[in-house]
Amino acid sequence: MKLEKAQRHTLKIIAIFFAVSLWFYVLNSEPVEVEKKISIEFLVPKGFAVSSNTERQLQLKLKGSKAFIGNVFSNKEKLVIDLVPYYKKFGKNFKVQYLPSQISVPFGVDILEMHPKEATIEIDRLVQMELPVKIQYIGNMPYDRKFKEVSIDPQNIMISGPIDVIRKMSHLETNPVNLSSIEKDEGTITVPIDEIDPRLSFEENPRVKLKYKVQLTIPKRESVKKE
Template sequence: MKPFSFTYWRRVLATEGLPILISLLLSAVLWYNVGGEQTVDTSVMIPVEVLNLPRELVISNQFKRQLEVTVHGPRSVILGIDQRQISRRVDLANATPGTTVIANDPDSITVPRGVTVLRVQPSTIILSLDKLISKQFAINPVTIGSPAPGYRLENLRMEPNVIIITGPESVLSKHDVLRTREIDLSGINQTTQLQVPLDLDPAIVDLIGETTITADIAVSLEMEQYEYTLPLTHDAGLEVPVKRVKVFADVPKLLLDEGVKLTDILTARLAVDEVNGIGIVRIVQAENLSHPVEILKVEPAVIELPKKPAPAPAPPPAVQTPDEPAKP
């Protein structure tokens, strides 16, 4: 075959030229898409990813969770960085308690081929590493105001009354107790429950969030102790040796403020126990009392009753003798 004939060149192009032609076309396309594409400088936000933090340590300070990274490269590649899950990885496997400063060099950010990191802001990450501890805190209630007139605070119980918090030793060591926000007792005249938020330091809020507990508020009547002498009434039909008894009682202040006389609303009655020959003193309160009286003691509480006289024996029946005529 002649080397310069038409048939020769057609065969060469068919066997060797086609692959070369395809390579040239692919190179042109690649150059257009990469080399010929417009390059840009722009800033992207890259998250900070902390790895291998030891269990006994905790990061106790606030630090920037995202970095501003200025990059240079093809527009299409840079626009797709957000989908590539690129992050600034910080390995703390060998960390110890204290302050750790980590430099954000351009080489610390892994970016796609063709993209160059120009600058990272901030240039460092400062981490305060602290021991992780658990500490128990008692809850101290803070109150303002007073219950309604005539009432007093009997008991104030927090539920829960202690809270266990796990966090940095440097933060938890600053506190010995946790306090509530102000609990207003003004005008309370009955036992009740309230939901009360804790008054927490911002550093504690970061650990456990805004926290609310239950306050069980128990109120009772204000009492004043008095001694009264009451006449003793009974239906025993006996001459009882005790005519009056002493009564010791806690009297609600509200009742006294109403001008009620206790001698008019309390009655001392004697309940007779005939089997044992005693009388038991009972104090009966009027049914219309707005607030009951608390009886503490009665003197005497038990009275020995006199024994009833035995009835005179009946005379024996008359006995007739045989010699005596019968009386008509």
């Protein structure tokens, strides 16, 4: 029994020794430098939105052990900036500084550089508006075919954003629909909305259904029976 207990203690000591050795090897291994991007999320006062065309990504230069640095920001971490205290102190226009201390990185990883280091923020009243949807077309149908009927659903989509940005919007466009790819005489195509200004947002990611019927523009010739 004493021999077995001594063997177990010996194995534990050996395991601890190897673990500590591996830890020191990782810490003292040649550090590497990598560049990473993380998104910036602004928490705005209720009823407001960011109206300035502010960069929404932060470029970071990191240095650290290869064992630790490989998985940094692999879970799509964000830098969250609360704008409420700034608004209470400065009003609708102010500057925000980005600091390394605001970003959580693993032990053994250092932030060497970050860009941008600050941002000029403007906030404005948040409004909603329903805008009509416009289908974008590219390409051409064959010369003897054209649309007979076209309908879209929904015809209008609700959008949110700062009032100054919303005022400049007249409609929303879909991703392009290639007319040369339409081969059926009738059908339904689901088309996403084209990329919009990052200061604007939808309640949910909208998709538009385009329902169509195609007709021939040149009538078919009837075969003549020979007598």
